[in-house]
Amino acid sequence: MSYLEYNTKYLPTGPRKLFFLNWPLILLLTAVAGVGFIMLYSVAGGSTSPWMEPQMERFGFGLGLLIVVAMVPIWFWRNMAVLAYLFSLALLLAVEFVGVERNGSQRWLDLGVMDLQPSELMKITLVMLLAAYYDWLPRDRTSHPLWVLFPVLLILLPTYMVLSQPDLGTSLLLVAGGGAMMFFAGVHWAYFATVVVAGVSTVFAVFKSRGASWQILQDYQYRRIDTFLDPANDPLGAGYHITQAKIALGSGGWTGRGFMQGTQSRLNFLPEKHTDFIFTTLAEEFGFIGAIGLLTIYMLIIFFCVISALTNRDRFASLLTLGVATTFFLFFALNMAMVTGLAPVVGVPLPLVSYGGSAMLVLMGAFGLVQSAHVHKPR
Amino acid sequence: MRRPIKDDGVLQARMTRRALVIGGAQLGIAGALGLRMQSMQIEQAAQFRLLAEENRINIRLLPPARGLIFDLNGRPIAENEQNYRVIIVREDAGDVAETLKRLTDLIEIDPSNIERTLEELDKRSPFVPITIADRLPWEDVAKININTPALPGITAEVGLSRVYPWGADLAHVVGYVGPVSDYDLSQGYLSDDTDPLLQIPKFQVGKTGVEAKQERMLRGSAGTKRIEVNALGRVMRELDRQEGTKGQDLQLTIDARLQSYVQARLDGQSAGAVVIDLENGDLRAVCSAPTFDANMFVRGISVKDWTDLNENKYRPLAAKAVQGIYPPGSTFKMVTALAALEDGVIDAEETVYCPGHTDVFGTRFHCWKRVGHGNINLHESLKQSCDCYYYDISQRVGIDKMAIMARKLGLGLRHDLPLSAVAKGLAPDKEWKATTRGEDWRVGDTVNASIGQGYVLSSPLQLAVMTARIATGREITPRLIKSIDGIEQPSGLGPSLGINENNLRRVRQSMVDVTNHQRGTAYSARILASEVKMAGKTGTSQVRRITAEERAAGVTRNEDLPWERRDHALFVNYAPLDNPRFAVAVIVEHGGGGSTTAAPIARDITLQALYDGTPPLDAYPSAVRGRIQEQQDRINAMITPGATVQDRA
Structure with a gap:
C-alpha cells in the first residue's frame, strides 16, 4: 500500500520530516516531564536518586521512541493496528499467568530491564484498533447495531481482563477511551444515551449487590468507594491517603510552601508521593499557581492534538489523534480528581509526571503516533 | 482501494462537531478541577495549613527541676542529683x-x-x-x-x-517521691490536678510527707518544646522551646542535725519524739523510730526490703510522732489540774486523801502506788503523779470542762501541718460518746480520762504542743515550713491562751519539781548543770487491763510481759525554766516506765537542742557520763554536717 492512495500533493521524506513534526507539542510534553523531574527530585528529599535519574533516562528513551514512531508513515501504523491489539491482548493474557503481583494486584510483566504493564499498552492499541476499524468500516454502517456491537466487544474484552487483575482505574480509562472513539467516529447518539442509562443502573446494581452472593466488586473496591464518599469516616485507615492528600494540596495556598518545603511530603504524611499522589506535592510546594500551571500545560497538549486532528483530513489519523488526546485527558483528569477528592482513589498515575516506566514509554509512543499523523497528513 | 476524501464530508463534519463537544466537555472538566483547586488552595488554605501544622508539629513537655528542701540552717535535705x-x-x-x-x-x-x-x-x-x-x-x-x-x-x-542526703533521718517528715500512679490520678490526692506533667510516664511526684503535701509548690511548671515529626513519629528537628519554671524551694523549721541526733537517740526503740521551739512554734525535730531510707523508694524498692518494712513489728513506715496516737497517761494530769483550777472547783492547797485506790460506784480505781500517798495537794500530786487526787478532782470539774481545756492546750484536734496522716487524737466529752457510741457518759469514764487513760488519745506532736502552751501560756501553733522561696511564713506564736497565770505558774512549779525535787518522778533524769534546768512530767500508760486477781497476786512487772503488752513510756518537758526555749515530748511504745525510759531520752534531746551540739558532761548524772560521752561521740560521728548517706554507710 502506498501513500499515493491518500491523494497527497506533497509529503516530506527522510530527515525533512523532522521539520514537519508538531514541535510545540513536543515542547509541551517535555515541559510536563520537566515538572515531573523537579517533583521527583523534591520528594526524594533533594536527590536525583532514586527516582529523578531513571525517570530522565526513560523520558530520553521515550523521546527517541516518539521520533522513531513519528518518522514511520501513519498508514503503516494503521495496518499494524490489529496486530498491536492482539499483541496487547496476548500480553494481558500473559499477566494472568506469569504476572508480578504487587499490593494485591497482578498487573505487571517482569521483562528483566523493566516491569511492563500491558494494560497501559492496551489503552493505546485499543485506540489504534478502533481508529482503524472506523476508517475501514463503510460510512453507512457506522451506526448499524451489528457494527456497533463489534467494537463494543473489542473494548470489553481487554476491559474485563484488566478488571480481573484487578485494576479499576485502567478499566475505566479503557471503557471511557473506547467509548470516546466510537463517539468521534459518528455512532448514533442514541447508543450513548442508552449506555448512560445502563451505566447509572449498573452503579445502582453495584451498590445493591454489596454483601449479596452476587457481589460485583471486591471488598476493597467498595471500601475505596466508601472512603471517597466520606473520607473523614476513617481518617487513619482507608481515608488516610485522601485526607493527607487534601491537606497537602490545600495547605499550598496561592504560591505554595516553596520548593522542597512541603511538610506533608517531606515528612512522609503523603502516600505514594512519587507516583499517584505526586500532584499533591506539586500543589503543596508550588501552590495554586503551580497546580493551575500544570493543568494549563496539559490542556494545551490536548488543544494542540485536537487542532492537529481537525486539520487532518485522513480519518484514521484524526480518530487516532483524538483518541490519544482523550485517553491522555482522562489520565490526568482522573488523577487530579482523585487527589482533590472529586473521584475515588482508583490508582491512576499523573501522566508523564508520576514515576513509572510503562506509562511513560507507552504515552511517548502514543504521542509518536500523533506526530506521525501530523507529519504524514494529506496536504 | 482509493480513499476519496470528499466522500467523508458528512462524517468529517460530524467528527469535527463531536470533537468540539468532547473538547468542550474536557475544558469544562478542567475548569471544574481548577475551581476545586481554587476552593481548596485559596479559600480553605488556612484550614488545611493548620491541619498540616498539626500533622507535623508535636509539643513535648519539658519537666521542670523539682524545688529543693532545706533545713533550718540551709542544709539540703532533698536535692536533685x-x-x-x-x-x-x-x-x-x-x-x-x-x-x-x-x-x-x-x-x-x-x-x-x-x-x-x-x-x-x-x-x-x-x-x-x-x-x-x-x-x-x-x-x-x-x-x-x-x-x-x-x-x-x-x-x-x-x-x-531526687536524693535525700540525710537518708533515713527525715524520711517521715520530707517523705519521698515516686512515679505518678493511676491511683494517684484517679482517686489519690492528684485526682483534681490537671497539670499535663502528670501525663508523662513515670513522672516523679511526692508520695508522702512534705513532698506530697507541698507537691504543687515543689513541682514547678512545665516548659514546652515544639518538635517536627514525620508520619511515623520520628523527631526531625526542634522548632523552638520555652523553658518551664523550677519548683519553689522550701526551708523547713527542722534542724537536720538535731533531728539526726534524736533519730539516733531513739534507735532501737519503737518511739516518737517532737521538739518545738517556743519562740515561734517551729518544729525543730519530728522523729519516729525506727525509720527507713527514703532513697530506697526513689530508686525503686526491692520486694524484700518492702516486705521487711511491712513485717517489722516496730512499724518503720508509721510516722509515730504525728500519726501515732496513744493514751497520754499521767502527762494528761496537767490538763485535769488546769481545768479544775480554772473552774475554781479546787483550791491549790486543798488536800485529797489517797489510800492507794478510789471506789467510784462500786468500781475500784487504783493509784500506781499501792500503799497510797496519804493527804496530798495539787503540787505534790503532780510531782509524785498521784492518781487518786485526779480521780477526785475530775469528778468535781466534769469531763466537758476537761475536754475544753485539752483542746485549748492543743490535744484532740488536728494541727495543720504539711505531713501525711496528722492524727486528730481524742479529747472525749459527753457529746462525743453519745454521737459515736450512742452511750451515756459514765463517771468511771471521767475518772479514767483524768489520768490520760480510757478514751483519751494523743500524739507526741500534740503533747509537745500542750507542753509548749503550758510553758508559755500562749497559743503556740506548730510550724514546719519556715520559708517558701525565701519568703518567711507566719510565726506559730499566737496570743495568750487566757488561762490564769497563777494557775499556770502552780502547774509549772510542780513540773519543775518532777525533775528537780528528790521525790519527783523524774528526778533521776534531771539536768545536773546549774545554768539550765528542765521541767517535765512523766507518763506511763497502760495498754492492758489489770484484773483484780493479778492485782491481788502482784502486778506483773513490765519486763516480764511480752513487748506489745508492756506500758507506753511518755515524758514531756520544757527548758530552761525561766524564759523557756524548747518543749519536748517523747513516747516510747511499750517502753515501760515514763521516768526510766522516756525521761532520759527527753533530757538528752533537750540538752542537745539547748546547746546546739554537744552539751557539757556535767549536765548528766555521773553514773551515765561515760555512756553519754561514748554515745555523743558516736552520734557526732554520724551527723557530721553535710555527710551523706553513702558516707555514713
Missing part, C-alpha cells in the same frame, strides 16, 4: 545483640535489664531510644563515652533524680 543512664537506639545500633554484649563486657548491667531492653526494642519503632539502665556511676559513663566507636547507637544521658 544528676542521674546518668545509658540508652540505645536500635536503628543506629546495627547488630543489637553484639552491641549489648560489648556493653555488658564494659560495664556491669543487671541481666534482667538487658532482657527488658531487648523486649522493648522489639516492640518500639527503630528510632525510639530505650533506656538500658540508669543510675550509672560516673566511671561507667566515662567508659561508655571513651568506647563510643565500639558501641554504635548507645549513648549516656543525664537527667535529674
Whole structure:
C-alpha cells in the first residue's frame, strides 16, 4: 500500500520530516516531564536518586521512541493496528499467568530491564484498533447495531481482563477511551444515551449487590468507594491517603510552601508521593499557581492534538489523534480528581509526571503516533 | 482501494462537531478541577495549613527541676542529683545483640535489664531510644563515652533524680517521691490536678510527707518544646522551646542535725519524739523510730526490703510522732489540774486523801502506788503523779470542762501541718460518746480520762504542743515550713491562751519539781548543770487491763510481759525554766516506765537542742557520763554536717 492512495500533493521524506513534526507539542510534553523531574527530585528529599535519574533516562528513551514512531508513515501504523491489539491482548493474557503481583494486584510483566504493564499498552492499541476499524468500516454502517456491537466487544474484552487483575482505574480509562472513539467516529447518539442509562443502573446494581452472593466488586473496591464518599469516616485507615492528600494540596495556598518545603511530603504524611499522589506535592510546594500551571500545560497538549486532528483530513489519523488526546485527558483528569477528592482513589498515575516506566514509554509512543499523523497528513 | 476524501464530508463534519463537544466537555472538566483547586488552595488554605501544622508539629513537655528542701540552717535535705543512664537506639545500633554484649563486657548491667531492653526494642519503632539502665556511676559513663566507636547507637544521658542526703533521718517528715500512679490520678490526692506533667510516664511526684503535701509548690511548671515529626513519629528537628519554671524551694523549721541526733537517740526503740521551739512554734525535730531510707523508694524498692518494712513489728513506715496516737497517761494530769483550777472547783492547797485506790460506784480505781500517798495537794500530786487526787478532782470539774481545756492546750484536734496522716487524737466529752457510741457518759469514764487513760488519745506532736502552751501560756501553733522561696511564713506564736497565770505558774512549779525535787518522778533524769534546768512530767500508760486477781497476786512487772503488752513510756518537758526555749515530748511504745525510759531520752534531746551540739558532761548524772560521752561521740560521728548517706554507710 502506498501513500499515493491518500491523494497527497506533497509529503516530506527522510530527515525533512523532522521539520514537519508538531514541535510545540513536543515542547509541551517535555515541559510536563520537566515538572515531573523537579517533583521527583523534591520528594526524594533533594536527590536525583532514586527516582529523578531513571525517570530522565526513560523520558530520553521515550523521546527517541516518539521520533522513531513519528518518522514511520501513519498508514503503516494503521495496518499494524490489529496486530498491536492482539499483541496487547496476548500480553494481558500473559499477566494472568506469569504476572508480578504487587499490593494485591497482578498487573505487571517482569521483562528483566523493566516491569511492563500491558494494560497501559492496551489503552493505546485499543485506540489504534478502533481508529482503524472506523476508517475501514463503510460510512453507512457506522451506526448499524451489528457494527456497533463489534467494537463494543473489542473494548470489553481487554476491559474485563484488566478488571480481573484487578485494576479499576485502567478499566475505566479503557471503557471511557473506547467509548470516546466510537463517539468521534459518528455512532448514533442514541447508543450513548442508552449506555448512560445502563451505566447509572449498573452503579445502582453495584451498590445493591454489596454483601449479596452476587457481589460485583471486591471488598476493597467498595471500601475505596466508601472512603471517597466520606473520607473523614476513617481518617487513619482507608481515608488516610485522601485526607493527607487534601491537606497537602490545600495547605499550598496561592504560591505554595516553596520548593522542597512541603511538610506533608517531606515528612512522609503523603502516600505514594512519587507516583499517584505526586500532584499533591506539586500543589503543596508550588501552590495554586503551580497546580493551575500544570493543568494549563496539559490542556494545551490536548488543544494542540485536537487542532492537529481537525486539520487532518485522513480519518484514521484524526480518530487516532483524538483518541490519544482523550485517553491522555482522562489520565490526568482522573488523577487530579482523585487527589482533590472529586473521584475515588482508583490508582491512576499523573501522566508523564508520576514515576513509572510503562506509562511513560507507552504515552511517548502514543504521542509518536500523533506526530506521525501530523507529519504524514494529506496536504 | 482509493480513499476519496470528499466522500467523508458528512462524517468529517460530524467528527469535527463531536470533537468540539468532547473538547468542550474536557475544558469544562478542567475548569471544574481548577475551581476545586481554587476552593481548596485559596479559600480553605488556612484550614488545611493548620491541619498540616498539626500533622507535623508535636509539643513535648519539658519537666521542670523539682524545688529543693532545706533545713533550718540551709542544709539540703532533698536535692536533685544528676542521674546518668545509658540508652540505645536500635536503628543506629546495627547488630543489637553484639552491641549489648560489648556493653555488658564494659560495664556491669543487671541481666534482667538487658532482657527488658531487648523486649522493648522489639516492640518500639527503630528510632525510639530505650533506656538500658540508669543510675550509672560516673566511671561507667566515662567508659561508655571513651568506647563510643565500639558501641554504635548507645549513648549516656543525664537527667535529674531526687536524693535525700540525710537518708533515713527525715524520711517521715520530707517523705519521698515516686512515679505518678493511676491511683494517684484517679482517686489519690492528684485526682483534681490537671497539670499535663502528670501525663508523662513515670513522672516523679511526692508520695508522702512534705513532698506530697507541698507537691504543687515543689513541682514547678512545665516548659514546652515544639518538635517536627514525620508520619511515623520520628523527631526531625526542634522548632523552638520555652523553658518551664523550677519548683519553689522550701526551708523547713527542722534542724537536720538535731533531728539526726534524736533519730539516733531513739534507735532501737519503737518511739516518737517532737521538739518545738517556743519562740515561734517551729518544729525543730519530728522523729519516729525506727525509720527507713527514703532513697530506697526513689530508686525503686526491692520486694524484700518492702516486705521487711511491712513485717517489722516496730512499724518503720508509721510516722509515730504525728500519726501515732496513744493514751497520754499521767502527762494528761496537767490538763485535769488546769481545768479544775480554772473552774475554781479546787483550791491549790486543798488536800485529797489517797489510800492507794478510789471506789467510784462500786468500781475500784487504783493509784500506781499501792500503799497510797496519804493527804496530798495539787503540787505534790503532780510531782509524785498521784492518781487518786485526779480521780477526785475530775469528778468535781466534769469531763466537758476537761475536754475544753485539752483542746485549748492543743490535744484532740488536728494541727495543720504539711505531713501525711496528722492524727486528730481524742479529747472525749459527753457529746462525743453519745454521737459515736450512742452511750451515756459514765463517771468511771471521767475518772479514767483524768489520768490520760480510757478514751483519751494523743500524739507526741500534740503533747509537745500542750507542753509548749503550758510553758508559755500562749497559743503556740506548730510550724514546719519556715520559708517558701525565701519568703518567711507566719510565726506559730499566737496570743495568750487566757488561762490564769497563777494557775499556770502552780502547774509549772510542780513540773519543775518532777525533775528537780528528790521525790519527783523524774528526778533521776534531771539536768545536773546549774545554768539550765528542765521541767517535765512523766507518763506511763497502760495498754492492758489489770484484773483484780493479778492485782491481788502482784502486778506483773513490765519486763516480764511480752513487748506489745508492756506500758507506753511518755515524758514531756520544757527548758530552761525561766524564759523557756524548747518543749519536748517523747513516747516510747511499750517502753515501760515514763521516768526510766522516756525521761532520759527527753533530757538528752533537750540538752542537745539547748546547746546546739554537744552539751557539757556535767549536765548528766555521773553514773551515765561515760555512756553519754561514748554515745555523743558516736552520734557526732554520724551527723557530721553535710555527710551523706553513702558516707555514713
